[in-house]
Amino acid sequence: MRSIILQILAVTAINLKSLPQRLWLSLATVIAVGLVVTVLLAFLSMANGFRRTIADSGAEDIAVVLRSGAVSEINSVVLRDQVRLIEDGPGIARGPDGKPQTSGELYLTVNGIKRSTGTKASLPLRGLGPLGPGLRRGVVITAGRMFNPGTNEIIVGRALGKEFEGFELGQTVTFNSTRWSVVGIFAADGSVFESEIWADLPVLQSLFKRAGSVQTVRARLTSPAAIETLRAYSDNDPRLKLDVMSEAAYFAQQASNTSDLIQKLGWPLAIAMALGSLAGALNTMYSSVAARATEIATLRAIGFGGFSAFVGTLVESLILAAIGGVIGAAATYLVFDGFTASTMGASFSQVVFNFQLTPRLIGQGLLLALAVGLFGGLFPALRAARMPIVAGLYG
Amino acid sequence: MNDLVLIRKNLFRRKLRAILMMVSILIAFAIFAVLASFERAFNAGQDRATPDRLVVLNKINFTQPLPISYYNRVAAIDGVAQITHFSWFGGYYQEPRNFIAAFAVDPENWMKLRDTDFVFSPEARAAFIRERTGVLVGARMMEKWGWKVGDHIPISSSIWSQKSGSHAWDFIIVGSFTARIPQADTNVMLMGYDYFNETRSFGKDLISWLALRTTSVAANERVIEAIDGMFANSPYETTTDSEKAFSKAFAAQLGNIALIVELVVGAAFVTILMIVGNTMVMTVRERTREIGVLKTLGFSGGRILRMVLGESILLALLGGLPGLGVALLLITKVRDSLMNFVPALSLYPDIAAAAVGLMVVFGIITGLVPALNAMRLNIVTALGRS
């Protein structure tokens, strides 16, 4: 056993010492693997950041009520009578004053200008009632104040204000030939709500000619399980053609399309590139074996086993790939982690999110790198182990 | 035998090595062709739009409506040659995830305006104008759902409902149409506005936007000013834009796809440049002695340079052309599943041509250093001291 380990160490040392002879080719392999890992991790951290921003926005004990088949808030219409019926529904928590904890809301989109590109983009403008902010986790005004009911005042989500022009505190913006003043900036625990503009519901209803109707109703449930009761209640009333789901489920579904798409693009691209760099790794390792043919044969002639030649070659390949993987992960971390981007969400409006690199994703990247190293080293290692001694000595 | 035979024999001297390099080149060019086509298809809206086409949208956002009365008022403006209106139906077939791109339009004028993009048979044209409950369905949508002309199909809306409270409309497919230009997407359904407007329970007399063609590009500016000026300070202010600019801005909302494509393609090419470039240098270095012999036989430096470059270009073509084949296969495969997202996805001929050009450039780049080394090789040193 000890002897085998010593043999392996000796062969590995020889391999690594001869590495400078193949410096450029080895370096090419390292960088190729690094680029593969960078591409993979860039896509995965983008998908992850997008999914977390949206999916983490939803709470289990908040119900979202939409018109059936609407899929997203922007399509939905919930009529005045339906709102009333929902408010009276079972499973909805009531405040100290006995009022149901619900918020009928409008969800409109308005134009804004993206700072980074200067292009027009659709931003969500949400009209909500006094209970609305309380139905969301961690909503705090970070600058200015809350809008006053009945006025043309808006408050702007922190992330939206950073990405889009013209929504600084104290500025006025024009929608529908009316002027609105930005009176506050709010944070919402990094959730998707930070990509929204909020205004008073009745004001929006009248200015956008939607008097009486809303698009969604949010309601605090007495418990997450109460969603079933509320759904059963809605399904059994022919006046309510509505979809009832938990806010968590709603956002999970909103996030899945886009983040799935990003992942579905990222993995095949990374795997294709990995195959390309695998070809490079094989090339490098075959050259390595060829370059060391004499050394390997000499060692074999004095009694070293084929196994040590095998392991020595494999280790060289794995080391090169691992270096590449670490470089790739580091590059992704430095360049992309925390990178802010925005894209169109399921409601045709912009969602601001950050790329998020997690240890789990880094692990996936390194695994891919090591897979390239493993397969890139395996066949050359077999060749090294099986090489006829005589050919190596006199070839 | 000729030089090409010599080049080929040199290239395949180490078969495994040559094949490995070809595989990595194949992958890089497949990535290039797929992503470039993807980006092109993604921006197809911009490519399709001729400069004389304008869209009139609600100034707040394109999702906000406009009154139908604007249709006639804009049509009367001097410089407007053809015009139609659109209403977004938000359709789905059976299940919400079976999205159907459907619009309510003024049938006659819509077909006139879209004559440059689509081919309408005289029967389909007449039937669509005649039948109030009829819909016109593009060829790809017909194919996707296996529909035929004459079928009755229930299409639900995720937005609208009928006065009866139902979310579904029953339509008869009265005709189909095909694309006149490759960028035109036929995965769409058109219905008559009158029937739609009468049956819906709210939003009456509101449309989504207007699309028009001006008498000449020179008139664009004037028409835009006239339209937006006419509705300024009204409850429904408009913003009029060229269709190209609107498509571009819409595509840009998804993010900077072009940049992502460039970065990935760049990464793939850097990878193979390094792998293939280094391998070529190594290959030629191994062949030093033989090059010395060729020179001794009287082969000139220039001819040797051409032979090494020929080898690297041949390698790039042998890897790259199958890569284009793979790209074509992939694109045809994913075409239907991405139909809603990038309708005009196909391997565009100019992208394929650019890829072939890139292969030659790639071959020259990877072969240049070893070719120059070989050209300059001193015979006496090359033959060594044996």
Added chain:
Amino acid sequence: MLSPADPIDPMIDIVDLCKRFTKGKETITIFDALNLAIPRGDFVAVMGPSGSGKTTLLNLLGGIDRSDSGAIEVAGERLDRLSESELSRWRASHIGFIFQFYNLMPMLTAAQNVELPLLLTRLGRKERRERVETALGVVGLADRVKHYPKEMSGGQQQRVAIARAIVSDPALLLCDEPTGDLDRSTADEVLSILQVLNRDLGKTIVMVTHDPAAAQYAKRSLHLDKGHFIEKELVA
């Protein structure tokens, strides 16, 4: 050019040739003022101790190395006055090289190896094939056309190399230890071929060898030592 008064028609005429190698600060002078004339149709064996400059001389004669001064005229051409590309063209039509280690292209068949120099001519495919067959016939390998070098013995490979050297019908063959890697009887076969080429086809041959027995095949033998020739006539 030759002066008309010259009694012989020399294939090789070297006058005061000087050749040095510089490595860093050190300069080794191989030839100081070498003079040599070899007439057409001659078969000369060049012998001498290792490092005496035999290979260097062949390289200079074949125009693959350059002299530092002096005149070197081969087959009527002043090599010291030709450019690299002119030298390439000249070599293709006037010189056949034969090396100790054959230097065949491993990925080409015997016939393709022999055909290589003909790629530099204007000959059509059919003519090329005929020439290749003739050349391989001369060296007795007409039956090995499709074999690759690694499928042939050393002697056979050297015969292919000879066929390659004569296929474009050059007047001068330069051989650097052509039998250095062969056993006695194989060497004899190869040398007999060279002798035939000289005697029957009139090729001028300059052959470097360490083997006195090989030198016996030549018409005469020259001894190179310390940069000068000592001639020894041989009885063939």
